[in-house]
Amino acid sequence: MLTRLYYFFSSVKLAVVLLALGLILVFWGTLAQVKLGLYQAQDQFFRSWFIYANLPGTELRVPIFPGAYFVGGLLLINLFAAHLRYYRKGWKYFGIVLIHLGVVLLLAGQFATDVFSVESYMRIREGTAKNYSESNGRWELAIVDTTDADSDKVVAIPAALLKDGATLEEPELPFKVRVLEYHLNSMLATKAGDGFKLVEAENAVGVPIWWRSLPKETRMNFRDIPSVLVELVQPQGTTQKILLSGHLARPQTLTVAGRHLTLDLRPERYYKPFYLHLEDFRFDRYPGTEIAKNYSSRVRIIRPDTGEDREVTIRMNEPLRYEGKTFFQSNFDQEDEKGTVLQVVDNPSWLTPYFACVIVALGMSWQFLVHLVRFATSRKKS
Secondary structure, eight states: OHHHHHHHHTOHHHHHHHHHHHHHHHHHHHHHHHHHOHHHHIIIIISSSEEEEEOTTSOOEEEEEEOHHHHHHHHHHHHHHHHHHHOOOSGGGHHHHHHHHHHHHHHHHHHHHHHHOEEEEEEEETTOEEEEEEEEEEEEEEEEEOOSSSOOEEEEEEGGGOOTTOEEOOTTSSSEEEEEEEESSEEEESSOOTTOEEOOSBOSSOSOOEEEEOOOOOSTTOOOOOEEEEEEEOTTSOEEEEEEETTOSSOEEEEETTEEEEEEEEEEEEEEEEEEEEEEEEEEEOTTSOOEEEEEEEEEEEETTTTEEEEEEEBTTBOEEETTEEEEEEEEOTTTSOEEEEEEEEOTTTTHHHHHHHHHHHHHHHHHHHHHHHHHHHHHHO
């Protein structure tokens, strides 16, 4: 049985089948983006072990096709098994070893990118600075203690924990947070409407608010805006209902046990050990048109712990690489063109594809030179 498994996983037929499945997966996933949107199609086809579908008339989900993780994982096993099975000693086969190693690095690097890379955005207005970026799809309930004038204490609760009926406790907080109702995507209104329900709770606006749940957003350039109704339970039993939402521009403020607190449902933040100060933003157009010629951000990197203070310019095709992160010029404030939007990519394995391609190229060159030398030698002898 072990011998049969070994021959199965090391066979060329398995490699051909897996490559064919990969082609079908790419074609199918690309077409699915029209209906599902880019991000949901990525999660369903390329960041999964299997593609699932509901059985007709039921909510039971069953696997119907292998996902990219499954196909890529079997390809890795096939590469290692085939290499062990067909490996031949000698320098003339060294190129094959390099080619296999490069392909393995390419597959492993893509998996590491899916698992460990983080994309976020920094929105900075001219004359201001920021030391954090914000996620475009992840949210958090931030409870900030502003009692101390010199520093803030922040308790950040990931939105994934905001389940209906959940009770969240933290020693730093003077109350428990009980989640009454959470909507992954929502809409708010200041008057009643079809499908809207009055929220009987305090809010940062100060006027009655109606809300309704919306389906998960899948369109490009759109995102889910969550809302949550929480109840703050103090040790003496006092309760207070508060509405928090990504639609509300101002956080909810309150005083509990002499401590001044703000509550906000906001995009998840990633703090940096440095500040980016926007000195100037430029959006150049071709004369007589609205076609973008160039847009760039001149920023100053300020790092208090090392004393670093220098200016750099980030352009469309000239990102800033700093502290293992890449800052791309992504967008700008289109109202007055006085603000910039930088995409921040933190990908620890970003160099892996380059190394993989170089290794594969070296392996192919090695094999070509070996055959060329053998051919030239045989021609000389004849």
